Amino acid sequence: xxxxxxxxxxxDHRAQHLESLRSVLSTLVYPIQIAVDLPIQAGNWMAExxxxxxxxxxxxxxxxxxxxxxxxxxxxxxxxxAENRRLRSLLDSSAKVGERVLVAxxxxxxxxxxxxxxVLNKGSRDGVEVGQSLIDSNGVxxxxxxxxxxxxxxxxxxxxxxxxxxxxxxxxxxxxxVGAGPVNQLELAHLPNxxxxxxxxxxxxxxxxxxxxxxxxxxxxxxxERNRGRPFATVTVQPSARLERNREVLLVWPSxxxxxxxxLPAHMEGAE
Amino acid sequence: xxxxxxxxxAILLSFLVALMLTALPMPVWAALWRPAWVALVxxxxxxxxxxxxxVVMGWVLGLFLDVLVGALLGQHALALAMVAFVAHxxxxxxxxxxxWQQAVSVFGLVFIYQALILxxxxxxxxxxxxxxxxxxxxxxxxxxxxxxxxxxxxxxRYLVA
Numbered sequence: 001x002x003x004x005x006x007x008x009x010x011x012d013h014r015a016q017h018l019e020s021l022r023s024v025l026s027t028l029v030y031p032i033q034i035a036v037d038l039p040i041q042a043g044n045w046m047a048e049x050x051x052x053x054x055x056x057x058x059x060x061x062x063x064x065x066x067x068x069x070x071x072x073x074x075x076x077x078x079x080x081x082a083e084n085r086r087l088r089s090l091l092d093s094s095a096k097v098g099e100r101v102l103v104a105x106x107x108x109x110x111x112x113x114x115x116x117x118x119v120l121n122k123g124s125r126d127g128v129e130v131g132q133s134l135i136d137s138n139g140v141x142x143x144x145x146x147x148x149x150x151x152x153x154x155x156x157x158x159x160x161x162x163x164x165x166x167x168x169x170x171x172x173x174x175x176x177x178v179g180a181g182p183v184n185q186l187e188l189a190h191l192p193n194x195x196x197x198x199x200x201x202x203x204x205x206x207x208x209x210x211x212x213x214x215x216x217x218x219x220x221x222x223x224x225e226r227n228r229g230r231p232f233a234t235v236t237v238q239p240s241a242r243l244e245r246n247r248e249v250l251l252v253w254p255s256x257x258x259x260x261x262x263x264l265p266a267h268m269e270g271a272e
Numbered sequence: 273x274x275x276x277x278x279x280x281x282a283i284l285l286s287f288l289v290a291l292m293l294t295a296l297p298m299p300v301w302a303a304l305w306r307p308a309w310v311a312l313v314x315x316x317x318x319x320x321x322x323x324x325x326x327v328v329m330g331w332v333l334g335l336f337l338d339v340l341v342g343a344l345l346g347q348h349a350l351a352l353a354m355v356a357f358v359a360h361x362x363x364x365x366x367x368x369x370x371x372w373q374q375a376v377s378v379f380g381l382v383f384i385y386q387a388l389i390l391x392x393x394x395x396x397x398x399x400x401x402x403x404x405x406x407x408x409x410x411x412x413x414x415x416x417x418x419x420x421x422x423x424x425x426x427x428x429r430y431l432v433a
Contacts (some may be wrong), residue, residue, distance in 0.1 A: 001331050003351045006309055008346030009335065013396060025339040032288065036295045109295040110303055114339040114393075114405070119342075146342070163395075240423050244300070 019146070020119030023124075033151065037107040047142055059126035087101045100253040102126065106246065107151070116156035116179065118142070120249070128251060131211055135250045139217040139240035140205055144251070156243055157218070158186060166218050174206050177218055177237055184243060185249070186219055186234040186262075193226045198236055204226050213252055279389060282325055282430035286313050286423060287333060299390055304404040307412040310337055310348075311355055311385050315378055316423045319361035319367045330356030353387040355381050373418045379413035 007175045012018045058155050082109045104122040134141040134154050142156040142222045155162050158179040164190075166177045173196065191197065201221045207214025223236040290309040298306065310333060317325040333351030341348070359366075359381060368379050386408055 001327055002350060005331070005334075005346040005350035005353065009344050009350070012345040022339060022345060025335060029291075029336055029340050032291050033295055036297070038290050040297065055295045065409040109340075110297045110306075112343055113297075115342070179352065 006152070014097055019130075021144055022218050023148040026146065026151060026153075026199075030151050033109045035106050036109050040108045049158055067112055073139065085231065102128070102251045104128075104152075104249055104251050106249065111153075111177070115161070116142075116159040117145075118143075118154050118156060118250075120152045120154060121150070122251065123148050123152050125149050128152050129253075133212045135252055136241045136248075138242060140212060140241055141239075141241045143211060157239060157241075158184065158243060163189065164212055164218065165208040166203040167207045168197065169202040169204050170198070171201075174208065177203060180236065184238060186237040186239055188221075189232075190238060192226070192231070193233045196235060197221055197224055197233070199224060202240075203237060206240075212243050250262050278430045279321065279324060282426055283317055283321065286317070286426060289313075291336060291340060294337065301308065305407050305411050307415050308382050308385060308408055310334075311352060311382055312378065312412055312419050313358045313423065314352060314356055315381055316419060317324045318356050319363040320423070320427055322360055323358065323365050326360055327353050327356045344392065347389060347392045350392070351385045354388060355385050356386065371420055374420065375413045375416040379409050382409040382412040 004256055008018070012022075012208075049173050054114045102122060104120040104126075107119040107121055109119050111119070120128075120134075125266055128144060128147050130147055132144045134143060137214050142154045142159070142162065143209055144152050146154045147227060148154040156179070157177065162179040163176050165174065175191055178189045179185075180187045188197070188203075199221055203218045203221070205212040205214055205216045205218055217240045219237040219239040222238045224232075225234040227234065285309065290313040293309040294306070295353075314325065314330050314333060318330075330352040331349045334347075334352035335345065336341075337348040337352070338345050367372055369377070383406075386405065390405065
């Protein structure tokens with residue numbers, strides 16, 4: 001039994017052969033997750049159902065205003081996108097293709113409290129693939145690491161084993177944002193002490209890893225500690241996505257998904 | 273025959289409940305204090321019904337737990353198989369002890385379980401840097417009397433020998 005476990009762990013860690021076994025087991029476990037999620041979902045539904053008419057009307061008005069604003073902004077954006085495409089074609093550079101997205105819902109289940117993972121209610125049946133990135137309305141959340149027929153597991157960007165390539169919006173400097181472990185925190189890895197970073201700088205995905213689409217906000221620098229005794233500065237970043245509070249997330253298919261099916265496994269992306 | 277079957281069903285249902293409790297969402301601070309539900313239930317059945325449960329049951333259960341919490345496949349399987357083995361080996365000595373002494377041995381077992389998992393995650397290069405990690409054996413120990421009483425009632429009700 002021990003030998004079997006060790007072999008299983010080694011194979012799972014080194015290779016990807018066990019994905020099918022994991023997918024089968026995940027399908028068996030899915031009813032448990034649903035059973036845990038159901039009362040919470042029912043609670044939310046009841047709260048919504050019994051919330052007063054007055055509040056619903058107020059919310060409706062607010063949402064409609066919001067929609068109006070966003071529509072106006074979107075119209076402008078469409079215009080800008082068209083202009084961008086025209087300019088790009090003038091410059092003969094490759095045009096960015098619009099990305100395909102899918103709305104998925106989180107299941108309210110806890111996983112290992114020491115790694116930051118979540119369960120989504122969309123799986124391979126809906127076309128979800130390993131390596132897809134996960135965003136919300138404020139920024140990047142994480143990426144898919146396991147897919148089962150009805151559900152999938154995602155690794156959040158704050159997980160200690162996760163790294164994503166980012167770019168400083170102000171200076172254009174590229175670096176790696178590594179999950180720090182504590183709940184809402186990232187760190188910039190291997191940034192020299194004299195690097196040009198300031199508190200409040202906004203980081204966006206650089207798209208260099210080929211896994212995350214470029215240009216999505218990742219977070220904001222909240223702390224810089226320059227220690228002369230050490231080669232690198234400690235820069236802490238607060239993610240802009242609401243990682244621990246969202247219920248709905250967007251799954252993004254990378255624009256050129258076919259070419260990159262053989263990239264590194266999820267936790268190997270970037271430096272460790 | 274029907275007693276054996278109802279016994280198995282009762283045991284499997286209790287494991288199902290333990291898995292659900294493991295996945296139950298909790299606030300972040302409380303999640304660190306979560307007792308090792310599956311290990312506790314496994315220890316109980318290994319001690320109270322050693323003919324029904326054993327190392328293989330622990331191993332399979334661990335595999336499910338691995339998938340449920342998104343860990344490396346086999347990590348909890350190894351740890352739970354070990355726990356089941358030790359609990360099975362000493363079930364005659366432990367089951368006659370008073371509850372609080374049982375709780376102390378449960379502390380030891382869950383400690384072994386947590387240490388094995390810490391070891392495996394350490395080998396993977398993902399060390400767990402939280403003192404609260406070691407609170408789980410303690411919480412498990414304090415919860416043991418209640419789990420013992422509930423599962424004993426289940427056992428008597430469904431005549432698990």
